[in-house]
Amino acid sequence: MSNMNNNPYIPFPSTIKEVIKHTDKEYTFRMEFTGDVKPGQFFEVSIPKYGEAPISVSGIGDDLVDLTIRKVGRVTNEVFEKYEGQTLLMRGPYGNGFDTDEYADGEVIVVAGGTGVSPVRGVIDALSLTEDAKDKHVIVGFKSPDDMLFRKDLERWDEALDLILTVDGAPEGYTGNIGLVTEFIDGIPIRDVTKTKAVVVGPPPMMKFTVIGLLKKGLLEENIWVSQERKMCCGLGKCGHCRIGEKYVCLDGPVFKYTESKNMLD
């Protein structure tokens, strides 16, 4: 498939190299992709019989990107019928993504909820490889044990850094943490709150209360980053759907410093 006109709307075909099933609803598609890409960026993926949907990058490898897709509504059901070797049409990556270097030094807190883990998966991976990985605190929350994503990564992260894995609720007999991610912020041991950096990704209410918790703990607004989810039709700053105030989530985000995002009201 050619794109001789250099038309940013024309998608390219990408081969599905591997499908990783996390839950009944969430799968990671390991896609062929060559080019610059950062965690937190997203691709517009053409889904047969549905249309385009913005999917964030959950992992980056050699000539590969991971796209973790949640089976929600009619949007993404079709993709789940796709298997290794077949192709999907995509365009991107779009958005600013996370600059992992920014969080590499010193104490860091990452709070991620549900599919919000996808965009920060690369960030957490990078943190887990730092020398002072034990100063990297990661709270990951899911609705229930059945909803857990990236189980292998969770095990790895648990070894390498300070991981707090929690679920909102669980059947009797579950021995892990039960509770909202916000409940674990207080307990994180921090030496210098004013220099600690934080990254928050998840559903809007979770992000709101997590940031409140972090600020209460003493973190500075300028040291907090969040990632916004909005309807993104074009990824190019044209269609308008993702605009919040003067910002376009697809161009200026989806990752924003809290000092910016606090003024982005819906």
Added chain:
Amino acid sequence: MGYQLSKQNFGEVLGKLGETYRLFAPVLKKGEGRFKDTDVVRYDFVTNPDEIELEKKSDYAFKEFMLPISETLFFFTEDQVKEADIDEKDVLVFLRSCDMHAVKRLDYIYLENGKEQDWFYKRLREKVKFVLIGCADTFEDCFCVDMGSNRTEDGYVFSVDVIDGEFCCDVPDADMAKVFAECKAVETEVTPRFVTENEVHVDIPESIPIGIYGSDVWDEYSARCVNCGRCNIVCPTCTCYTMQDVFYTDNGKVGERRRVAASCMIDGYTNVAGGGQYRRTNGERMRFKVLHKIQDFKSRAGFNMCVGCGRCDMVCPEYISFSACINKVADAVRKEADDE
């Protein structure tokens, strides 16, 4: 260079131009209004001057050429994507001064906002030249003077003002001037007519504090607005669209992708996969729209989005006035400043 000519000779000019250009102009569509035996003025392709509505303000904007209400972008098959063809002929778009200013807004979003230009917009935009329709007098809802869009000094190939049945045209474009001269147009000094006074005035706050988000100024719109989105559709500066895919085959691999105009007032505008939705109330949507037009766009582009054409007021079934809303916002901003 200016020319004065009869309607018949003006028709000849259009006839000659028709060999090179398609003419996209406001047309009075009889009986195509909302209600029985009501008309609507909207844009369409024309061939002679009788078809062009030069008196009334158009209900719908010129943007429908560059931003078609429904536009097929490309066709896809299993292994190929092919952009939809367009008519290769250049286009003369007839519009008023406020709309000339709106072009700058469309260009900003589609050509300057973000790293990438909009390929499909650009393709149509490059075909367009503008013909300025002079405004002898203000229309009921116009507030172009306060928005600074009442005057247009350049950017048009010729202008049209009908004065006592004679067509008076300023023709800055040399090629166009040749066509006028060939059609027995008399050379004379012509300045396009511009409105210098509107009945409607707006008072746009220099800066709008974030506190306005929580202002009760929006509350009445939650009750009054019916989120029909007509204000967005008729607006010459609204640019939002939504993608639609149409599948010709059961496997969903052959079909077309198109985009259709979108409205930030209509349900579904913010819906994300999984059911998330932002700005549920019509008051919130009104705030989103109004602040874009008089503040948020300006923060990015350096100039206000709204051009004061007043079409949104004309079309609103609930008599919601955009200009009145601007002034309510201005009052609220002043009040907030006084309270501090």
Added chain:
Amino acid sequence: MSRDINVKKLKKNAFRQSKVRGEAASRVRCPGGEIDVESLQRVVDIAKQYGKGMVNITNRQGFEIPGIDLDDMEEVNKALQLIIENRGINQEKYNGGYPASGTRNVVACPGKSLCPFGCYDTKAFAQEVDKAIFPNDHHVKIAFTGCSNDCAHTRLNDFGIIGQTEPQYDPARCIGCEQCVKYCKKRSVGALKVVNGKIERDTNKCVGCGVCVNYCPTRAWTRSKEEYFRVVLLGRTGKKNPRMAEDFMKWADHDTVIKIICNVYAYLDEYLDKEAVESKEHIGYIVDRTGFEEFLKYIMKDVDPNPKCEIQGRIYWGGKRYDQTNELRQSMFRFSERED
């Protein structure tokens, strides 16, 4: 002085015999439910001078001025002349008042003159029909209503004429906002659905009310240039068998409607029960005697229906038959005996 009054003549002259001995009520005919203020003033003047200073507004959109002394009828007729002329009522004798009362005032809702949903000029059509059929002594009730809402209650008339528009759809102007779908469902019959981002209209279900046109923000939906009518037949109130009029035609044109209405009089001339009390019989009871086929033969005489017009060859009416039973339908379930 003893009075010697021809009551039959009085009634034919559009006076109603009052229960108050020596008095009558003057019935003012206002086809299409419309009256000019000069005539309205005259109604007031007559009520003041000859009546009791009160006026009844009738169910069929006329006025009834009670309390008129039988001796004043001639004077009242002279006073009515202005109204009769202003309302364009056919008359036989100057200053002679109304020449008939059998064919009732032709009723109309305001239609397109006022109502956003009106599909045609109901008043003008009513007045045109009145011109064509009046004066006539046959008891015929006709009503016109602008759309399928039937605000004029045409279904209680012998001939009910319900306006229809055939929605015209331009997919190139459709943004798939689904407001037409939503409002067709909420305000009408739910004849629309989305297929591939565009709208499909179930032509069998669509009643031609025009709700989609009213709510479309882009003019993708417009009204047909042609006006169409649904004709419903032989509804009635009354003691014996009150019932709603049933559909006879849909998508009929203007000429077809006029012709079938005019044709009914020959049928009545032929089949009206000569023994009918006051020569007055609802047409439906006559049809019960002659059979619908015979009625059809008369009203369709020389009618050349427009191609789009769909016509029923047989109709069954409902309504309760009080001449058979006066039992409450669900009389086994008494209000007083229901369980709490």
